[in-house]
Amino acid sequence: MPKSSTQLAQSLQPLLQGRIVWVAGSTHAGEDELLLQAYQQLKVQFPQLLLVLVPRHPERFDLVAQLLQQQQLKFVRRSVNGLPDASTEVWLGDSMGELLSWYQLADFVFIGGSLIERGGHNPLEAMAFSKAVLSGPHVFNFQLVFQLLQQQQAYFPVATVSDLVSTxxxxxxxxxxxxxxGEKGLKLYLQQQGAVARMMEQVNHLLPMAEIKKLSTNSALAWFDPHFYPNFEMAYFHSEFWQQQGLVSGQSKGRNTVWFxxxxxxxxxxxxxxxxxxxVGKLNKDKFWPEPAAQSRAMAEFSLLWQMRLWTLPVPRPCAALYQKxxxxxxxxxxxxxxxxTTDLAHLLQQRPLTDTEWRQLGAVIASFHQHQVYHSDLNCHNILLDKQGQFWLIDFDKCAIRLAADYPDQSWKAQNLQRLLxxxxxxxxxxxxxxxxxDQFAALQLGYQQAGCQSQQIS
Incomplete structure (x- = not known):
């Protein structure tokens, strides 16, 4: 932690005596308005509440200042060394590199980028300072961290102005x-320091998720990779569109039709x-219960694939996902x-046996997923592919997830994954x-799995 951030926080602390400090860090357009609506309601009952509003991007500093003027709120700007007094309602943190200082001064912290579909920002610094964390529902950029917080009931989910006010x-x-x-968050941070360090590394790699573009209508939202689809259209999700273009190269008719x-x-x-x-599927073929788009089936699989690609795991590239209301x-x-x-393992074994080397290689590939805590809910021989270069791939990650060791300490699900394949x-x-x-060939797979450094129960 930079020493300067602690020194700044200590120098500002005396100005906040008698105040309750709510820090909203790394906020975006569309969130500031909601936070200020909540504050306008809260200040009536709690005049001692000071909102420290820290926009994410410098180009928005002046725009947020204008918004505060329009709301007729009494505010000071950090950029001109504005200091709060007893009448100050909002302290605008329009400065760079001082967010850690703001977090140290807070009684509780809202993590920005989460009330809108931006994917949320990093809660780990607030956790390290033992601060209670509030966050909106859109946290896919930091899914691993918030999954851990949720399991331990160590943060407050909010989705609306009403939620903000009541929380x-x-x-x-x-x-x-x-x-x-806040103590729960700090405890998790301290107990999982090694895991948190890996999370931070993963989180830094996750930032390219911001490159994903969105296209929306009144009833639908699509995510798409602009590098794969520079001129994306909603029609791409309809097989009829591709048939009319003469671009359907084939289909797979398993449980349900898949189009190539x-x-x-x-x-x-x-x-x-x-x-x-x-x-349920016999009565309701393809409609799912309402939930936020980012947590829906397609977006969840898209996000997981994107994360695994960033880890260089052998999975296919996600191109686009649709949430249709x-x-x-x-x-x-x-x-x-x-x-x-590629040929899937089920069909390949109808043509020829795998060598012991190939079985060991497959075991090592599965181990690489387990080392990243990736749980494949349907690991079977149809969802394993082998290409002509001898590389194994895993596919079909619907209803799969990253299972943190803190949530599954015995790690028995890894052995269950292998048992499912067997x-x-x-x-x-x-x-x-x-x-x-x-x-008995499965012993070669287990050997490759164990040689890759992943432990599992022996399977007979």
């Missing part, structure tokens, strides 16, 4: 709650619609780049007349 009211009226929640589509960039994409399974829920679609010249191989062997697989 801040609760924290003011129950200061011990803010302290206890030629792209102008010479690549191929896979278009998949999300369907419900089980008994309906009267009582939503439907979803995804476009993923097709990996060329069952699928045995099932195919029983059903197919020719299938080059023997149960």
């Amino acid at each position: 801040v009211t609760q924290l003011i009226q129950q200061p011990e709650l803010a302290i206890q929640t 589509i030629r792209q102008q960039n010479g690549k191929e994409a896979v278009l998949r619609h999300y369907y419900r399974g089980g008994l 309906h009267a009582f829920g939503y439907s979803a679609d995804i476009l993923i780049e097709r990996i060329p010249d 069952r699928s191989l045995n099932k195919e062997q029983q059903q197919l007349p020719v299938f080059h697989w023997q149960n």
Whole structure:
């Protein structure tokens, strides 16, 4: 932690005696307005509440100052060394490099970029200062950290002005709650310092997620990779569009139809619609319960694939995802780049056996996913591909997730993943007349898995 940030916080602390300090850090357009609406309601009951508003981008400093004037709020600007007095309502943190100082002065902290679909900013600094954290629902840029916080009930989710008002009211009226929640965050930070360091590294790599573009209508939201689709259209999610263009190169009719589509960039994409399974699926084929777009099936898979690509794990590239609103829920679609010249393991074993070296290589690939805590909910021989260069790939990450060690301390799900794959191989062997697989070959896979540094239970 920079010594200068602590010194600045200590020098400013005497100015805040008797005040309750709410810091809103790294805020964006569309959020400032909501935060100020909440503050206007809160100040009536809590005149001692001081909002420290710290916009994310310097080019917005003057715009936020104008917004404060329009709201007729009494404010001072840090950029002109403005210092608060008892009548100051908002302290505008229009300075660079001082966010850590603001966090040290706070009683509780709102993490910006989360009330809008920006993906949220880093809560770790606030956790390190033992501050209670508030955040909106859009946290996909820092999904790992917020998943850990959520599991431990160590932060306050807010989505509306009403949520902000009620949560801040609760924290003011129950200061011990803010302290206890901040202590939970600090405890997680200290207990998981190694994991937090890795999270920070991952978080820094996650920033390119901001490159993803969005296209929206009244009832739909799409995310897309502009490098894959420089001129994206919503029609890309409809197989009829590609059929009319004569660009459908094939389809796979498993449980549901998947379309293979030629792209102008010479690549191929896979278009998949999300369907419900089980008994529910017979009554409701493809509509899911309402939830925020960023947490929907397509966006969740898109985000996970994007993260795994940043980790250089062998998974296909996510190209676009759709969240389509309906009267009582939503439907979803995804476009993923097709990996060329591959054969899935189920079909490959109908043609030839794998060598021991290939089984060990596959074990090492699965271990690389487990080392990144990636849980594949349906690891079977149809979702493993082998290309002509001898590289194994994993596909179909719907309903999959990153499982933090803090949430799953026994790590038994890793062994269960391998057991799922073993069952699928045995099932195919029983059903197919020719299938080059023997149960004892799994020992070679386990050896490769263990040699890669990942531990699991032995599977008989």
